[in-house]
Amino acid sequence: MIPVNEPLILEKEMEYVNEALKTGWISSEGKFIKEFEQRFASYVNRKQGIAVDNGTNALILALRALDMPEGSEVIIPSFTIISCALACVYNNLIPVFVDSEADTWNMDISKIEEKITDKTRAIMIVHIYGHPVDADKILPIAKKHNLYVIEDFAEAIGSEYKGVRCGNLGDISCASFYANKVITTGEGGMCLTDNEELDKRLRQLKNLSFVPERRFVHYNLGFNFRMTNIQAAIGLAQTERIEESVKKKIWIGKTYNRLLKPLEEQKVIKLPVEKEWAKNTYWMYGVVLNSAPGLDAQEAMKRLAEKGIQTRPFFYPMHTQPVFEEFPWFRKESLPVSENISKYGFYLPSGLTLTEEQIVKVIKCIKEVLI
The missing domain is CATH 3.40.640.10 (Type I PLP-dependent aspartate aminotransferase-like (Major domain))
Structure with missing residues (x-):
């Protein structure tokens, strides 16, 4: 794993x-x-x-x-x-x-x-x-x-x-x-x-x-x-x-970007962005599935786990958290971007011990699952 x-x-x-x-x-x-x-x-x-x-x-x-x-x-x-x-x-x-925001997720x-x-x-x-x-x-x-x-x-x-x-x-x-x-x-x-x-x-x-x-x-x-x-x-x-750790995180993110770009061009997934005014450290490398493949994040993560790739789901939006429904200030509302990226988003292995060989294996397994 x-x-x-x-x-x-x-x-x-x-x-x-x-x-x-x-x-x-x-x-x-x-x-x-x-x-x-x-x-x-x-x-x-x-x-x-x-x-x-x-x-x-x-x-x-x-x-x-x-x-x-x-x-x-x-x-x-x-x-x-x-x-x-x-x-x-x-x-x-x-x-x-x-x-x-649909692109930065902020x-x-x-x-x-x-x-x-x-x-x-x-x-x-x-x-x-x-x-x-x-x-x-x-x-x-x-x-x-x-x-x-x-x-x-x-x-x-x-x-x-x-x-x-x-x-x-x-x-x-x-x-x-x-x-x-x-x-x-x-x-x-x-x-x-x-x-x-x-x-x-x-x-x-x-x-x-x-x-x-x-x-x-x-x-x-x-x-x-x-x-x-x-x-x-x-x-x-x-x-x-810390500078060495930040450099490694950025290397991981850029490597994923390069190897996953073809899947984004095929509109299979959406990759994280880096605005021109930003330095993104890619703390965790997240992807969002296009709904076209017919599976959500939970199913994709399950299939990747079967291939030895551990992943994590995106955050579950605060406005849909069951625990807050009991509070008098809570109100039901639709926040569609948060709901979408929560349903279709997950992040890939991103730790500081990750090797290029492991990233290549992750990419191979993602292609097997999504294409």
Whole structure:
């Protein structure tokens, strides 16, 4: 079986983890946490990085730090991971779902303003599968309506918008270091900001809202979202070779593009795009089936698995999630692009350990299944 993803762990990670173990700094204190925060923040050109235990909690923490009134609305893409909606719900905020662009699969910017009401307080932008959003179109909307911008760049570490790295486009930007990300700590995440007051609030909230003056006296309810020094040791080692990892991801994407182009020309599948203003890292290499072959993503994935190719489905749109139907703010609506790419989209093996020989095998099996 060719895995859909396999993390690349090398000697430096082991060296740093062993150092943490030998020195006894294994919890949420230790030198690797600060070094990792500083190194990663510097990579995306942010002043402050606040390491947390996972990417979902980074989003929850970001929204809590912005201190929006209960019942405020947050514009988010429907086509994304549920973490984005959970961050709203867990902060007593209302997620408002927007359809996708057919080519980039990112939130359709032309549909945003029609969703804004007098309760809207923020927009959450998500760079889907490595392709950045068109920031020059979305940021002016946020400014016009005086909205916060939360940037989820979990899938776009190393991607760039007009030469600016993703992670540098929001009031607070959030990363994930899950095992399938460009850099990993197993689990883990980070909030990044240039705002000193937000930095202070994020650090307090993630650490049970302890205050320096009287540690066990609390004026706010916070979270235990702390990253361990062991995780940070892995993350620091991964960050030290991040350019190499990004280069490998791009190579994987470009290789798939070249070998799958004939199938796109035959209108069998649609491949990911790279706009002229974008640097796409192809975090996961996704394809969308044309309905003409007569099978959906689930059936194609089943057939590929029988041939030893592991795949993953695209996101299930937020506006169709059964779990949200019980909430009073939920309303049934049709967001056709999100629904289509969810039904016909899936992604191929894309991990950093992938070889050209494996890619060739994947392509061979795709042709056998689809043609």
